[in-house]
Amino acid sequence: MYKYDEYDQQMVDTRVAEFRDQVRRRLAGDLTEDQFKPLRLQNGLYLQLHAYMLRVAVPYGTLNSAQMTLLGDIADKYDRGYGHFTTRQNIQYNWIKLEDTPDILAELAKVEMHAIQTSGNCIRNISSDQFAGAAAEEIVDPRPYAELLRQWSSFHPEFLVLPRKFKIAVIASETDRAAMRLHDIGIKMVKNDAGEIGAQFYAGGGMGRTPMIAPLIREFVPLDQLITFSEACLRVYNRYGRRDNKYKARIKILVHELGRDEYVRQVEEEFAHLLTQPIEPPLAELERIKAHFVDPGFDANASDDLDLTDPDFRLWVERNTHAHKQAGYVIATVSLKPIGGIPGDATADQIRLMAKLAKDYSFDELRVTHAQNIVFPHVKKADLYTVWKALDEAGLSTANLDTVGDIIACPGLDYCSLANARSIPVAQKISERFGSAERQAEIGELKLKISGCINACGHHHAGHIGILGVDKKGLENYQLLLGGSEGADTSLGQITGPGFTEDGVVDAIEKATEVYLANKEGEERFLDTYRRIGMAPFKEAIYG
Amino acid sequence: MKILTGNDLKTGAVIWWTGVGWSLDVNESADVGEHGAALVAREEGAQKVVAAYVVDGEKTGEGIRPAHIKERIRALGPTVRLDLTLKPSDPAAADWVI
Numbered sequence: 001m002y003k004y005d006e007y008d009q010q011m012v013d014t015r016v017a018e019f020r021d022q023v024r025r026r027l028a029g030d031l032t033e034d035q036f037k038p039l040r041l042q043n044g045l046y047l048q049l050h051a052y053m054l055r056v057a058v059p060y061g062t063l064n065s066a067q068m069t070l071l072g073d074i075a076d077k078y079d080r081g082y083g084h085f086t087t088r089q090n091i092q093y094n095w096i097k098l099e100d101t102p103d104i105l106a107e108l109a110k111v112e113m114h115a116i117q118t119s120g121n122c123i124r125n126i127s128s129d130q131f132a133g134a135a136a137e138e139i140v141d142p143r144p145y146a147e148l149l150r151q152w153s154s155f156h157p158e159f160l161v162l163p164r165k166f167k168i169a170v171i172a173s174e175t176d177r178a179a180m181r182l183h184d185i186g187i188k189m190v191k192n193d194a195g196e197i198g199a200q201f202y203a204g205g206g207m208g209r210t211p212m213i214a215p216l217i218r219e220f221v222p223l224d225q226l227i228t229f230s231e232a233c234l235r236v237y238n239r240y241g242r243r244d245n246k247y248k249a250r251i252k253i254l255v256h257e258l259g260r261d262e263y264v265r266q267v268e269e270e271f272a273h274l275l276t277q278p279i280e281p282p283l284a285e286l287e288r289i290k291a292h293f294v295d296p297g298f299d300a301n302a303s304d305d306l307d308l309t310d311p312d313f314r315l316w317v318e319r320n321t322h323a324h325k326q327a328g329y330v331i332a333t334v335s336l337k338p339i340g341g342i343p344g345d346a347t348a349d350q351i352r353l354m355a356k357l358a359k360d361y362s363f364d365e366l367r368v369t370h371a372q373n374i375v376f377p378h379v380k381k382a383d384l385y386t387v388w389k390a391l392d393e394a395g396l397s398t399a400n401l402d403t404v405g406d407i408i409a410c411p412g413l414d415y416c417s418l419a420n421a422r423s424i425p426v427a428q429k430i431s432e433r434f435g436s437a438e439r440q441a442e443i444g445e446l447k448l449k450i451s452g453c454i455n456a457c458g459h460h461h462a463g464h465i466g467i468l469g470v471d472k473k474g475l476e477n478y479q480l481l482l483g484g485s486e487g488a489d490t491s492l493g494q495i496t497g498p499g500f501t502e503d504g505v506v507d508a509i510e511k512a513t514e515v516y517l518a519n520k521e522g523e524e525r526f527l528d529t530y531r532r533i534g535m536a537p538f539k540e541a542i543y544g
Numbered sequence: 545m546k547i548l549t550g551n552d553l554k555t556g557a558v559i560w561w562t563g564v565g566w567s568l569d570v571n572e573s574a575d576v577g578e579h580g581a582a583l584v585a586r587e588e589g590a591q592k593v594v595a596a597y598v599v600d601g602e603k604t605g606e607g608i609r610p611a612h613i614k615e616r617i618r619a620l621g622p623t624v625r626l627d628l629t630l631k632p633s634d635p636a637a638a639d640w641v642i
Binding site for chain 2 (some may be wrong): 026027029033039045049050051052080094097098104342413414415417422424425428467474475476528
């Protein structure tokens with residue numbers, strides 16, 4: 001994985017020192033909150049419902065074990081013994097003290113981490129495929145391109161005060177595991193007819209109160225124009241994106257209102273202009289970055305045998321592991337969704353254990369997924385049972401990946417000052433209602449996503465089943481959506497009808513799964529059946 | 545009644561105006577009547593509290609209850625981690641919120 005050079009380290013260290021002074025001045029009364037707020041947000045420090053919340057960036061979701069260990073240590077030393085992995089592959093701490101923040105950032109800097117640009121109207125953490133560098137079907141590892149974009153977008157003076165926040169995802173497989181088309185810019189690395197690698201660009205996607213699927217805006221951008229084209233996309237947005245209304249300020253609104261063709265025309269015009277400017281980094285820089293992402297030293301003779309006589313292990317292998325590009329290895333996903341648990345939360349001990357297992361059994365690498373789980377990308381099959389046993393002893397062996405129990409949920413009104421309703425208790429009740437392995441196996445793949453407000457941090461628009469918490473005259477109420485998807489077949493969920501109480505929405509989901517099971521043909525997933533038979537039978541069962 | 549809440553500048557902890565200072569316990573809240581805005585300005589200026597605001601509340605047999613669920617969750621703590629709330633030994637504490 002990428003290692004900081006002296007410039008990277010100096011930038012991060014300088015920012016820590018700068019923020020330390022800003023905190024000192026705030027606590028001394030030399031800065032008002034109005035003056036200080038934009039400064040703390042630029043360093044990932046929010047003021048949430050119960051305390052300050054610190055969001056730490058995990059670039060494209062990739063961590064080494066030293067970084068993961070420190071994340072656990074921070075949870076113990078500065079928080080309340082746990083962290084929350086987010087839907088943008090980051091981690092948040094919910095109980096941070098302002099006076100501790102400079103020390104936390106200094107500790108993060110020692111392991112090449114920071115919280116810069118995890119808030120504010122700037123280009124946020126670049127997200128990517130959690131199976132990057134391990135997936136059998138990927139064209140190329142997307143992370144060097146994500147890293148190049150990270151370096152371009154970090155402290156980019158032109159894009160630090162955009163009309164609104166800006167999120168970029170980079171993938172390189174047909175299987176989209178990063179919700180690429182629901183980002184402000186989605187980039188898919190592709191190979192053209194000549195066999196050259198380049199980037200396919202999508203722009204204007206997003207969730208929130210006005211969900212949009214990003215249209216394709218360019219089939220192929222050569223690697224030596226990647227940054228220049230990105231710059232053109234951002235420049236048009238920065239120039240014409242609305243600053244008068246924050247609810248209409250995202251690029252998706254600009255692309256929608258201009259129309260895809262007019263946005264593309266303006267981008268191409270800007271791109272042609274920028275090609276006359278020497279802004280593209282030399283390809284040698286991309287090659288330098290790529291050198292950090294070479295395959296680890298896989299054992300070419302690793303055995304493909306796997307003893308599956310332990311039924312619990314077998315279930316976990318079937319549900320939570322994926323094929324690796326290297327024979328004798330698998331990609332293993334640790335579900336942070338125990339039955340009745342809080343999606344995405346992990347204790348300090350669990351975080352450190354996962355770090356140790358990654359060091360011992362996954363070439364020192366972990367990934368955070370946007371579905372709030374953790375991945376060991378390179379586990380030798382011969383080591384898999386040992387890894388599973390250790391996870392099992394730590395309460396981390398739930399075999400429910402991509403099933404109804406693998407719920408994405410935002411922190412909701414239990415933690416978030418923007419939320420209208422609680423998300424986590426709903427997730428817990430659904431998880432318990434559908435907790436048995438037999439029930440989850442019967443229902444199969446079902447991606448369920450819950451947001452506690454219209455900002456959609458829980459990706460409810462993209463859930464096969466989505467839930468949106470709203471405030472109805474001071475009471476929590478939950479709208480139900482069906483038919484969303486975030487993959488290569490991205491679609492937006494449709495609201496079933498009137499909302500429900502907390503218990504009512506759990507009952508409604510049960511009825512929806514019964515309709516699915518009664519109408520399922522062959523190997524259809526819930527989503528496939530919904531798309532075939534439409535909303536009507538579900539509405540009839542839910543409201544009839 | 546009108547009660548005044550905010551977060552402690554240093555720690556971020558949720559605090560409530562008692563009439564003479566700030567408390568972690570909503571039950572110690574004072575009725576600020578029409579003086580909320582002036583108190584917000586004064587207390588924020590004193591660098592003790594941040595993001596202060598006035599909310600409706602009522603005196604009940606169980607103490608002072610903020611009118612909206614958001615402030616009741618702020619007063620108690622996360623309903624999904626009762627061990628981290630102000631009533632860690634009360635398994636029914638979340639009922640007060642709802």
